[in-house]
Amino acid sequence: MNRKRKLKGMTLIEVVISIAVYAVIGLLLTTIMSLVNSTMKATNQLNRRLSYEAKFADNMLLSDGASPFAAQNVDITLTNSTHSFNIVAHGSEYTTDVDQMTRDNDPDKLIINPNTNYRFMVFTKTPEGARIPSEFFYLDLLLGSGVDSTNPITKIIVDATDAPRGDGIYAANEETGALYTKQVLTEQSKHTAPTSDGTAVNYVGLESVVSGNRLLRLAIPATQGGAALVNSTNASLGVTGSIVVKIFRTVHDKGGTPYNWYTDDDATLISKAYEKLNSAVPAEKAVLDTLDSKKFPSEAYLKLDFVLSAPNPNTGEMSYYDGVEYTWNPTADPSGADYLQVGVSTGHR
Numbered sequence: 146m147n148r149k150r151k152l153k154g155m156t157l158i159e160v161v162i163s164i165a166v167y168a169v170i171g172l173l174l175t176t177i178m179s180l181v182n183s184t185m186k187a188t189n190q191l192n193r194r195l196s197y198e199a200k201f202a203d204n205m206l207l208s209d210g211a212s213p214f215a216a217q218n219v220d221i222t223l224t225n226s227t228h229s230f231n232i233v234a235h236g237s238e239y240t241t242d243v244d245q246m247t248r249d250n251d252p253d254k255l256i257i258n259p260n261t262n263y264r265f266m267v268f269t270k271t272p273e274g275a276r277i278p279s280e281f282f283y284l285d286l287l288l289g290s291g292v293d294s295t296n297p298i299t300k301i302i303v304d305a306t307d308a309p310r311g312d313g314i315y316a317a318n319e320e321t322g323a324l325y326t327k328q329v330l331t332e333q334s335k336h337t338a339p340t341s342d343g344t345a346v347n348y349v350g351l352e353s354v355v356s357g358n359r360l361l362r363l364a365i366p367a368t369q370g371g372a373a374l375v376n377s378t379n380a381s382l383g384v385t386g387s388i389v390v391k392i393f394r395t396v397h398d399k400g401g402t403p404y405n406w407y408t409d410d411d412a413t414l415i416s417k418a419y420e421k422l423n424s425a426v427p428a429e430k431a432v433l434d435t436l437d438s439k440k441f442p443s444e445a446y447l448k449l450d451f452v453l454s455a456p457n458p459n460t461g462e463m464s465y466y467d468g469v470e471y472t473w474n475p476t477a478d479p480s481g482a483d484y485l486q487v488g489v490s491t492g493h494r
Contacts, residue, residue, distance in 0.1 A: 289474030383455035
């Protein structure tokens with residue numbers, strides 16, 4: 146018995162859909178491959194471009210042999226709050242190009258940004274003369290919080306025994322005249338300190354100085370005969386120094402009774418508390434050092450250390466400093482870091 150078999154073929158619509166699907170797949174593959182090809186061409190061109198330019202940038206050549214590279218002046222300042230010097234560098238930034246490279250020079254045919262080029266900097270070398278220190282080193286003492294007109298500063302003793310040059314420093318807030326190894330500052334129209342405290346210096350307006358202002362500017366000679374001071378022990382080391390500043394205001398006992406150095410009865414009474422201290426005992430000597438010549442206590446005993454010069458650790462050359470700033474905060478804990486704060490030293494070359 147013969148059976149008739151029916152074979153089902155594709156309808157016209159199925160044929161059209163199949164062709165459309167294959168067309169979409171073909172178009173997608175074409176697009177992907179076109180993108181891959183463009184990426185490969187761009188990468189190869191970029192590699193050739195940078196490979197060509199590298200020899201100019203690496204060797205800092207300013208021209209490709211036919212024309213100079215585009216240049217732009219640049220000033221760069223390198224700073225760091227933990228260091229003493231700011232470094233200013235002057236130079237030019239150069240942008241290489243590929244005009245002399247063997248290629249199709251039609252920019253419309255480039256498939257990457259034609260401005261993708263190496264850049265490099267050439268710094269201007271300025272020869273310097275010998276490094277010379279400033280004539281003066283300025284030590285500034287500022288007032289922090291806690292000083293007002295109700296209890297002004299009435300006397301300051303400045304001991305410059307350990308000043309680098311050995312012959313002292315100029316009077317407070319001056320940079321001319323006599324040098325003093327020990328000076329006592331008062332507003333002499335109001336109070337006069339005993340000569341045993343040091344050479345008397347009239348400080349007009351001392352008792353008007355309040356928090357937030359500068360109390361002292363000490364000009365410390367930093368040269369001798371026009372030349373930099375040299376460490377007497379080892380010339381390769383820098384020169385350092387130290388100034389002691391004693392500040393006097395009204396003091397009070399536990400009951401609140403006020404005492405002042407310029408009142409003889411007050412000075413005599415308070416001095417009795419220190420009569421038995423022995424300067425041979427280090428702890429007791431430290432207390433005695435804070436007193437004036439009549440054994441009246443200072444409110445603050447400040448040792449202000451400073452550096453005039455120091456060897457550069459990288460080059461060995463001597464670097465010079467011309468100032469430092471201290472801030473005294475009488476309301477802070479005397480044993481804490483905030484009581485006497487030191488700023489960054491300023492220097493040159």
